[in-house]
Amino acid sequence: MTGIKTRGEKRLVLISGRAHPELAEAVAAELDTTLLPVDVRAFASGEIYTRMEESVRGADAFVIQSYGAPINEWLMEQLIMVDTLKRASAKRITVVAPYYPYSRQDKKSRGREPISARLIADLFKTAGAERIMSVDLHAAQIQGFFDGPLDHLFAMPVLMEHIRATVDRSNLTVVSPDMGRVRVADVWSDNLDVPLAIIHKRRDPMVANQVTVHEIVGDVRGRMCLLVDDMIDTAGTIVKAAEALKANGATGVIVAATHAVFSPPAVERLSGAPIDRVIVTDTLPLPDDKRFATLEVLSIAPLIARAIHEVFEDGSVTSMFNGAA
Structure with a gap:
C-alpha cells in the first residue's frame, strides 16, 4: 500500500492538502514514505469533497x-480531510499547519472584535483533530487555545545554521523590528553572541499595514544588521526598519523570517528596499x-518530518530543541 509507513502494528499516514503539495512531498521523502492518495475536488458550487x-x-x-x-478554501479543505479521516476510523489525527491560520487575531485589541485564532483551534477539535503541529506561532498563547497537545516547532535552528554558515558575525548586530519581537531577537543575539538593537515603532490602529518608525535603541553604525521576525506579510514593517537602519549608519541589512506570506506589494517593496538578503523558510x-x-528559501521539511517521527514513535518533540542553536 502506498502512503502508509508501518512499525509493528502502528501505521503512519501522511495526507496533503492542495495548498502546498511540494512541502508535503518533501516531508514524506524525509520520512522515507509517500503521501496517501486522496481524491480532492471542488464542485461547481464551490463545495469541497475529499475521499481517502x-x-x-x-x-x-x-x-x-x-x-x-485563498486561506479560507484551504481551511475548509483541511477540516473536511480531518472529518473524512475521523469517519474512516483513523486512530489519531494530527493537523500539521506549518503556518497557523488567523494567528494574528489572537486577542481583542478593541471592543467587539473576534479572537479568530481560538475559533480555528475549536474548528480543528470539532472536526476530529487530537493534536496540532505548527511552526513559529505569531503568539505563544495560541498553544492554550487548543484542548489537546499543540506542538510548537521553531524554525530558528534552521535559519540560524544558515546565518552561521554564510554571515561574518564579527560585525553583526541582531535587530528586533518592534518591541513585540524583542524576546525572540534576544535569543538570536545570545546564540550568535552578537549585540542586540531594537526598533521602536508605532502602528496607526486606524490604518491597516501602516507603520511609523521612531527610533533605534542600540548602536548600528558601521554594523551589518540582521532583522529577525516570524513573518513578512506586506513587508511594510521590515522595509521601514531597513530604511531606518541604513539612515542610522548600518553598512547592510539581512532579513530572516519564518513565514513568507508576501501579500502585495511585498515583492515590489522588498525588491526595491535597501536589504542585501531576505532569508525565509x-x-x-x-x-x-x-x-x-x-x-533565499530554506526547507522546513526536515524539521516537520522529525517532529512527525517523534509523535509517531511516542518520543519527545521538546527534545528536538534542547540545546538547539
Missing part, C-alpha cells in the same frame, strides 16, 4: 496543509511571482 483512496483504519494520520491564499508556497533576486 486507501484504508486508514487504526492509522496515525497527519494532515499537512499550508495557508497561503518554505512553510508557505512561493511561486515564481513571489520570488526575487535577494530571496
Whole structure:
C-alpha cells in the first residue's frame, strides 16, 4: 500500500492538502514514505469533497496543509480531510499547519472584535483533530487555545545554521523590528553572541499595514544588521526598519523570517528596499511571482518530518530543541 509507513502494528499516514503539495512531498521523502492518495475536488458550487483512496483504519494520520491564499478554501479543505479521516476510523489525527491560520487575531485589541485564532483551534477539535503541529506561532498563547497537545516547532535552528554558515558575525548586530519581537531577537543575539538593537515603532490602529518608525535603541553604525521576525506579510514593517537602519549608519541589512506570506506589494517593496538578503523558510508556497533576486528559501521539511517521527514513535518533540542553536 502506498502512503502508509508501518512499525509493528502502528501505521503512519501522511495526507496533503492542495495548498502546498511540494512541502508535503518533501516531508514524506524525509520520512522515507509517500503521501496517501486522496481524491480532492471542488464542485461547481464551490463545495469541497475529499475521499481517502486507501484504508486508514487504526492509522496515525497527519494532515499537512499550508495557508497561503485563498486561506479560507484551504481551511475548509483541511477540516473536511480531518472529518473524512475521523469517519474512516483513523486512530489519531494530527493537523500539521506549518503556518497557523488567523494567528494574528489572537486577542481583542478593541471592543467587539473576534479572537479568530481560538475559533480555528475549536474548528480543528470539532472536526476530529487530537493534536496540532505548527511552526513559529505569531503568539505563544495560541498553544492554550487548543484542548489537546499543540506542538510548537521553531524554525530558528534552521535559519540560524544558515546565518552561521554564510554571515561574518564579527560585525553583526541582531535587530528586533518592534518591541513585540524583542524576546525572540534576544535569543538570536545570545546564540550568535552578537549585540542586540531594537526598533521602536508605532502602528496607526486606524490604518491597516501602516507603520511609523521612531527610533533605534542600540548602536548600528558601521554594523551589518540582521532583522529577525516570524513573518513578512506586506513587508511594510521590515522595509521601514531597513530604511531606518541604513539612515542610522548600518553598512547592510539581512532579513530572516519564518513565514513568507508576501501579500502585495511585498515583492515590489522588498525588491526595491535597501536589504542585501531576505532569508525565509518554505512553510508557505512561493511561486515564481513571489520570488526575487535577494530571496533565499530554506526547507522546513526536515524539521516537520522529525517532529512527525517523534509523535509517531511516542518520543519527545521538546527534545528536538534542547540545546538547539
